[in-house]
Amino acid sequence: MLNKLALSGIRHRMRDYTVLFSGLMIASAIFYMFLSLAINKQFLSSNSPAAATAFIFGFGIVLLAIITIVYINYANTFLLSMRQKEYGMFMMLGAKSSKISKMIFVETFAIGAISTIIGSLLGIIATKYVSQWMITALDMQIKHFNSFYLPALMWTFIFFIVLFVFSALRNSVSLRRTKVLTLLHKDSQPSKIKRNGGVKAVQAVLGIIFLVIGYFAMWYIGKNAGFIFIGVPIALVTIVIGTYFTINSAITAVISLLKRNTKYSQKGLNNFTLSQLSFRIGDYTKILSMVSIMFALALGAITVGLGFQKQIDTVVNGQNYYDVAVHNADTAQKNRINHLSGDDQFNYSYKTDDKNKIVYYRTSEFKNQPFHYEAFNMKSMIATTKTSTNVTNPDVSYSMQQNMLPKYRMSQIKAVSDAKYNKIQAASNTLTLVKTTSFKNNLSKIRTISKEEAKRYPELKQAGGDKYTAYTMINGFFSGLEFMGFFLGIAFLAMLASCLMFKILSGASGDVKRYNMLYKIGTRQKVLRSTISKEIAVLFAVPAGLGIVHVLLGLQMFKGILFQPYTHIEIPFGIFIVLYLCYYFLTSYLYKKIVLK
């Protein structure tokens, strides 16, 4: 009978349970997605040249495990807060506490197990589609990656089952220990007020000191890569503590400053919003700090991932000025070339002396169409485009050789007058070099030309030398890193945002009374809505703001391995903020649904 009642209780709160279920499913799905990458050693070693990758992913697992534990803890509190009144009523009506604690144990465990199973399945599907999307969108080459990875699935199950056994035990013990009356009136327990200005001031100072140490460590890693194994843990610990203290003290200070400014605070519901926030901050410090760290890690991962993508362009463009090199173009190749955007086409005639290993060019052609080449400065890691009419200059010859057929690359290059060229007893060949307006935008056409060229001159298959071959090689090298960065970033973002959403939503039921009272004393619905939006916006913005600062300073770490890590960061930041905003709007919408009539 009691079981039936409990089930009907669940049916009545279907909406709350849907939030709970979907949250838990997202958690296990993300955990699986992450593990499918992080513990796949074959994938890691074949896609990343850096030995530090496994180390970074190790850190990732620890962090994700911590955030998952916190997340499950919130979800569990949410569950208990939904159920305790009903279970309290059963106890009041005479149900034995042992029976009740068994019921809550079964309920918690069942919810956990079901959501883990469904979540992992979702994780497998999501891994497949997300990875496919990323691989095609960013033209990546990924080896040894499979969306279904058994060890990852096993570990996800083990981890979540253990967590839910603990949560279920905790719930049943806590129900058994709490008095029936407290259970019945849990909603009306007042929150306590803390006044500790002195402690807050010390925290504010300590917070800034810790942050400075952390930022310094990251900067130093950028200068001295060997410092990474000590620097990363130092930065992680100090920034975590610094963030916690800063949120706990500085934010409270800002709020009380605003409250003291009566012009602002005594306007409309501003004072109410500020008070809600200052009460919340105490309760939210932990989660906001965690979210801010996760935010930084996730955004950092995506930024660095895209940084590698940018690196591809820079490195590829530094390899060869010309996008296409075609020998003795036939009509089909000519047609393809004409379809490329941009009309910078250069034709150079050449004759070869296979015996003496010499390749002859016409001086006049270089006079009319100077040769472009990339001079790479090893110190600044920047390639600059230069032009020359003298193809025998060693730098120029070297660049020219890349465009020649492999069998002539070791030959000497000579430039001769037209008269002399005509006298040479050999067939004349034409080398067509094309510079398009953008290598990337013409990629698929260039790919076809390069493949056709390799069919016509099979020796090119092995030796490459043209820009497309260089691109394939470099792209393969960076794709692994980029893929990991993106995957890490999106997994963390989804996790942190759902975590924050859950925490905020689990407090919503306590706000129903407050907003109802404001409504009764004559607050317009629109004002109530905007108050809620503002309040939740601050809770989302505080960790995001700090997270962005962490990333901006943390990018210093990558100065050694990434070329100009700060250029175009608006792209990853933009993507990230849009996704994060979606979570904000969803949270705000759900919150209003719960709180307002």
Added chain:
Amino acid sequence: MQKIVEVKNVEKIYGKADEKQFKALSDVNFEVQPGEFVGIMGASGSGKTTLLNILSTLDTPTSGSVKIAGQDITTLNNNEMADFRSNKIGFIFQDFNLLENLTAYENIALPLALQNVAPKKIKPAVTSITEKLGLTEILNHYPTELSGGQKQRVAAARALVHEPSIVFGDEPTGALDSKSARALMDTMTKINQEDNVSILLVTHDPFSASYCDRILFIRDGEIGQELKKADNSRGEFYQEILDSLGTFVE
């Protein structure tokens, strides 16, 4: 003189036409004059909360008209209702309904802030009402740091600070001990008499009701008997209420 409350033929029916319907109020008519202290008494389920909700624009009648300070509140839209409540009405609830994250001062100032009153005018208004209600010492306390009686006086100050046309009390002494209840009712009487504030009190407690000038008894959604204090002392009026309740309930 303009009546503060004018209720004519008010009816409230719950449930749609094709469903089982329930008549919570039927043909309710009464008036409240400026400066009057009126009580509405009835048992649980008699319709007094429905009536209060309609008077305070939290609910609308199925038919009939309700005028507060000359304004027909049944024709207002949602925003106008909200504005009307914040300008013209003061509320005192049984469970105080104070915001526990605001101090007593901030709670009291809330209705003024809602009306966007200039901050420099807020302080004198709050000071004046809190002095009258003896709350100056506890203005910086949060509700959790206050006793039940203090909380209800803060709630009363909040209901009065914006000088509403009428104050509605919904069982304001319901959660108080007898001493605090007496103090609160004394305060309300004082405000009613000295400042000429109209008060409409909904209660089922004869003691609180005995402070009113006039009492309307409501049963099964209909207003039955009416009792006037006139020149009786509070004690005599209390006895009279008890007698009426005895006969009215039967």
